Amino acid sequence: MSYIEPAPIKDKDNPLESMMSRFDLAAQKLGLDNETYNVLKNPDKQVIVSLPITMDDGRIKVFSGYRVIHNTILGPSKGGIRYDMGVTLDEVKALAAWMTWKCAVVDIPYGGAKGGIMCNPRAMSKGEIERLTRAYTLSMMDVFGPDKDIPAPDMGTSQQEMAWLMDEYSKAKGMTVNAVVTGKPLVLGGSLGRVEATGRGVMVSALAAMQRLKMNPSQTSCAIQGFGNVGSNTARLLEERGVKIKALSDVSGAFWSDKGIDIQDALRYRDKNNGILEGYPNADKMQDPEGIITCQVDLLVPAAKEDVINIYNAPDIKARLIVEGANGPTSASADDIINEKGIMVVPDILANAGGVTVSYFEWVQNRLGLRWPLERVNRRCDRIMKEAFEKVYSTSLEFNVPMRIAAYIVAIDKVAKTYKFRGGF
Ligand SMILES: NC(=O)C1=CN([C@@H]2O[C@H](COP(=O)(O)OP(=O)(O)OC[C@H]3O[C@@H](n4cnc5c(N)ncnc54)[C@H](O)[C@@H]3O)[C@@H](O)[C@H]2O)C=CC1
Numbered sequence: 001m002s003y004i005e006p007a008p009i010k011d012k013d014n015p016l017e018s019m020m021s022r023f024d025l026a027a028q029k030l031g032l033d034n035e036t037y038n039v040l041k042n043p044d045k046q047v048i049v050s051l052p053i054t055m056d057d058g059r060i061k062v063f064s065g066y067r068v069i070h071n072t073i074l075g076p077s078k079g080g081i082r083y084d085m086g087v088t089l090d091e092v093k094a095l096a097a098w099m100t101w102k103c104a105v106v107d108i109p110y111g112g113a114k115g116g117i118m119c120n121p122r123a124m125s126k127g128e129i130e131r132l133t134r135a136y137t138l139s140m141m142d143v144f145g146p147d148k149d150i151p152a153p154d155m156g157t158s159q160q161e162m163a164w165l166m167d168e169y170s171k172a173k174g175m176t177v178n179a180v181v182t183g184k185p186l187v188l189g190g191s192l193g194r195v196e197a198t199g200r201g202v203m204v205s206a207l208a209a210m211q212r213l214k215m216n217p218s219q220t221s222c223a224i225q226g227f228g229n230v231g232s233n234t235a236r237l238l239e240e241r242g243v244k245i246k247a248l249s250d251v252s253g254a255f256w257s258d259k260g261i262d263i264q265d266a267l268r269y270r271d272k273n274n275g276i277l278e279g280y281p282n283a284d285k286m287q288d289p290e291g292i293i294t295c296q297v298d299l300l301v302p303a304a305k306e307d308v309i310n311i312y313n314a315p316d317i318k319a320r321l322i323v324e325g326a327n328g329p330t331s332a333s334a335d336d337i338i339n340e341k342g343i344m345v346v347p348d349i350l351a352n353a354g355g356v357t358v359s360y361f362e363w364v365q366n367r368l369g370l371r372w373p374l375e376r377v378n379r380r381c382d383r384i385m386k387e388a389f390e391k392v393y394s395t396s397l398e399f400n401v402p403m404r405i406a407a408y409i410v411a412i413d414k415v416a417k418t419y420k421f422r423g424g425f
């Protein structure tokens with residue numbers, strides 16, 4: 001058996017270019033000065049590591065790992081770690097910049113970072129993933145730190161990887177440092193509400209947008225792409241508020257039911273079926289899984305990966321509202337088509353910010369040695385999400401721009417003002 005992996009499929013659009021084109025547009029609308037523009041357009045730091053890992057059969061395989069710190073003017077950098085075959089330096093750079101903008105939009109005191117390892121965790125054993133996570137952590141000892149750079153889960157990682165990361169970091173430091181990572185298991189100092197926080201924020205954003213569009217949740221149908229952490233929690237929480245989830249998809253395919261999919265049933269099936277919906281019997285399998293983007297629903301929630309909404313399928317989208325659970329699901333070239341169609345988009349850097357918001361609460365609890373009840377976590381997260389939505393919405397009216405550009409304007413304005421006061425360049 002060979003360990004040479006196939007080259008990752010090239011995205012239709014480069015996420016870094018998509019991020020930069022929105023950044024440029026917002027910077028121009030805001031009248032951002034050249035100096036700050038030049039500082040913000042490049043990441044502060046890019047770390048690339050090679051990680052030799054002994055696989056279960058005794059052979060050694062070398063993985064590429066990345067951590068990009070985009071900016072730390074607002075505070076220590078924050079952002080998840082992704083395990084996926086599609087991880088590239090450009091993708092991690094885009095994701096890191098989105099973290100800077102996201103933390104600024106919800107007004108939490110963090111800069112932006114992101115990490116990733118090019119690997120296929122579904123094809124690896126638990127032991128192999130643990131060794132890889134520990135090796136990555138050791139190679140990032142100078143980067144990570146509770147006051148410097150604080151990782152969290154992203155696609156392909158969960159609380160288990162965060163537990164190994166915390167353990168490895170703590171051993172190397174000779175003491176337990178739980179604030180070095182968020183999204184940890186509760187017993188290690190994780191926060192109540194963090195697992196579902198991103199989906200909860202997507203739900204809160206969707207309801208706020210539906211109110212603006214005068215859409216009644218109980219008469220709204222929805223399609224959700226991705227049934228992992230973000231997609232499944234969004235589905236469950238929207239269903240609880242009366243939204244009918246007619247379509248769901250994951251890496252194994254897309255499923256449709258005109259009468260609505262019972263989300264608890266789909267969750268039970270997924271959890272018994274190695275984490276995927278493959279063969280789900282209580283909905284029809286769609287012939288083309290990408291058809292989930294253009295199916296006949298009112299609300300579309302992309303909650304998987306980048307550039308799934310692009311110039312090829314944007315003209316056929318039927319939804320009136322798109323709420324972006326994933327980071328970068330819409331390519332920049334599709335933005336104009338969507339705007340012309342009059343579809344409202346609640347952009348990623350606003351809609352999926354519930355996760356990092358509760359990560360911030362987790363870090364605060366760790367630093368204070370406290371545990372907050374779930375009710376307090378949810379109430380504070382909901383308030384932050386609603387306030388951020390209103391701020392972005394009013395900025396979109398003030399500048400006469402779509403919500404996405406408005407969110408960038410809010411974020412860049414905050415970062416630029418911070419530079420003005422701190423100076424130093
Ligand atoms: N986990 C978090 O707290 C946050 C995650 N995000 C973003 O949300 C997105 C999803 O992340 P998670 O839910 O954490 O990852 P996850 O690994 O828990 O789930 C990913 C889901 O996407 C599905 N998927 C993968 N490729 C697909 C494809 N081509 N078509 C349809 N489905 C596909 C997988 O089968 C899985 O159901 C990513 O863009 C991530 O960056 C954003 C903010 C926070």
Ligand SMILES: O=C(O)CCC(=O)C(=O)O
Nearest residue numbers: 079080152154355356359
């Ligand atoms: O919870 C966090 O710190 C970051 C989550 C994340 O990676 C994201 O919001 O994209």
